[in-house]
Amino acid sequence: MIKQVISKLYNSSPRELLHQLRARLRPTKPSWADDGEVRRISDELRRRFSVYQVSGLKTISPQEFSDYIHSKIGQVDYQAEGYADYELDRQRDLSIKFHWGHNHDFGDFRLEGRMGDRHINLLANFITLFPISIEDFEDKDVFDIGCWTGGTTLLLASLGARVFAIEEVRKYAEMTSFLAKSFGIDERVTVEPISVYDCNSDEFYDRFDIVYFPGVIYHLSDPLLALRILFNSLRVSGVILIESAGINREEPFCRFDGSLVYGTGTRERLDRSGWNWFVPSPSALYRMMREAGFDEVETLWHRPTSRVYGYGRKVSQVGICKAGLSVPSIR
DSSP, X not given: OHXXXXXXXHHSOHHHHHHHHHHHHSOOOOSSOOHHHHHHHHHHHXXXXXXXXXXXXXXXXXXXXXXXXXXXXXXXXXXXXXOOGGGGGGSOHHHHBOOOOSOEEOSSOEEOOTTTTHHHHHHXXXXXXXXXXXXXXXXXXXXXXXXXXXXXXXXXXXXXXXXXXXXXSHHHHHHHHXXXXXXXXTTTEEEEXXXXXXXXXXXXXXXXXXXXXXXXXGGOSOHHHHHHHHHHHEEEEEEEEEEEEOOOOSSOOEEEEEEEEEOSSOXXXXXXXXXXXXXXXXXXXXXXXXXXXXXXXXEEEETTTTEEEEEEEOXXXXXXXXXXXXXXXXX
């Protein structure tokens, strides 16, 4: 016990210790939510998402809609992503071959996505774990990071949000744009085929009320820079919601994997998981968020999914330590 206390004192700054003490004095939620509440919120999110069926198409016929989507699934088009032949061995399988992201019942047909119902479950978890509700998304400007084939983007739009989504894989960004246009919500949904690192400019400063950032940070080679870019993109009082693969450790550690460590799947099928850079513990994510400028930070290990969740608020526009920063000119 004494060893743990000494280690915590050694590894924490006075300011961080003060924040941790304040956090302990506040009423806290468990690292999992009431199952009944999660189901209730999930059911409501599914109800809202159900408007995206072929009966709700606005600009295209059901047959043309189905034909276009099915023509893309399984397509291999690394040239369109800008990769040269000699680079292919190091590129992510899911960037080379088109894989559908989340489950979607379009009415006339249903697609099973690699992520299943994660778009529903993630948002339900955020709402039950942190101080944010379904109503908080209505009429808000939301920055959707890594939209894949649009499941999360459509869900956020169904809550009444104005969504600006980015996706570094061009074919997925194009699919999300296609869905938004097909369902007639392209006035409220904008999609750009860019990386989060491309968002470090005046046009993104102080622009959003909510940054939605699940399942991405551990795929980034510079997570602190990304967090600072997203901090700058928020208006004062705006919030960020983060979810990540993680390690269940008390210490502020990150596991480094890199692009040569793979999970399930095979190279032949181009369906391997992996391509993870820094996989954080909850306390490591906490420190990164604080360094990036966020306040009111909460991070936790979510036992049911064995993932890390985080929440933070931009209380004011504060600086960031420039020593050793990869982009020292950043705001």
